[in-house]
Amino acid sequence: MTDDVSADGCEIDAAEQRRAVRERYSGIATERPSSSCCGDDAPDAGADPDGESRRLGYGEDDVDAVASGANLGLGCGNPTAIAGLEAGETVLDLGSGGGFDCFLAAREVGPDGRVIGVDMTPEMVERARENVEKNGTDAVEFRLGEIEHLPVADGSVDVIISNCVINLSPRKPQVFREAFRVLRPGGRLAVSDVVRTAPFPPDVRLDPASVAGCVAGASTIAEVESMLEDAGFTEIAIDPKDESEEFIRDWDDDRDVSEYVVSATIEARRPRS
Structure with missing residues (x-):
């Protein structure tokens, strides 16, 4: 499989995809203190980030454990729930946003562990760094970078998590190659993301807003499996979550995008040798 998006998926130029995604998340970080990462930009989208996180599978303890400002109500699942994090591990979050999942991961890995968040939006990284002190942890750091070119050393990470971000990349095979590179032998990937269940109509796959809204960039399960194997x-x-249809329906006022995508957990491991 090449790095190009398949014919049934997004057909927008890679530079245009990045611009649309960066502009959207810059706006979320600076203009709207709480907004939905997925779907339209309705004024009330994501107005209750804690409530949105509960819909995505986070518990009350998760929501209460992180200081305000880090939880932006983003994502399509709860990757920390499937990661099986252990004390002392090093965790990498791809597309870390305001840092919500990073701070939850820090609780699990403890003072001897380490959590690194990578995000390509300077405004998001700035916001996340401000949240470090608010959450009273020295175990979390945030780095500016693209998930296709991770600012992380080879073989230095035990676990990679991500929440509805890899679908935003125009070069997904490169994302998985980078994930493989930075994982230690035996390290694991535990991701929440969306996968495509039906071909997109032209008005979806040619729409930059649909890419930035976690829809048009989604790959099929077979495509994701192939990319992971190739890496x-x-x-x-890969486990699709049928119950995600309930919140995915809210992502677009003009169409029911749950006809085309579903949230899924994606897990894989780098061989030990």
Whole structure:
């Protein structure tokens, strides 16, 4: 499989995709203190980030554990719930946003662990760094960078998490190759993302807003499996979440995008040798 998006998926130029995504998340970080990462830009979208996170599968303890400002109500699942994090591990969050999942991960890995968040939007990184002191942890740091070119050393990470971000990349095979590179032998990937269940109509796959809204960039399960295998991963498991249809329906006022995408957990492992 090449790095190009398949014919049934997004057909927008890679530079245009990046611009649309960067502009959207810059706005979320600076102009709207709480907004939805997915779907339209309705004024009330994501007005209750804690409530939105509960819909995505986070518990009350998760929501209460993180100081205000980090939870932006973003995502399509709860990757920390499937990651099986252990004390002392190093965790990398791809597309870390305001840092919500990073701070939850820091609780699990403890003072001997480390959590690194990478985001390509300077405004998001700035906001996340401000949240470090508010959450009283020295175990979390945030780096500016693209998930296709991670500012992380080879073989230095135990676990990679991500929440509805990889679908935004125009070069997904490169994302998985980078994930493989930075994981230690035996390291694992535990991601929440959307996968495509039906071909997109032209007005979706040619719409930059649909890319930035976590829809038009989604790949099929078979495509994701192929990309992971090509990168070198084993023990691949992709589990669609039918219940996600309930919140995905809210992502677009003009169409029911749950006809085309579903949230899924994506897990894989770098072989030990």
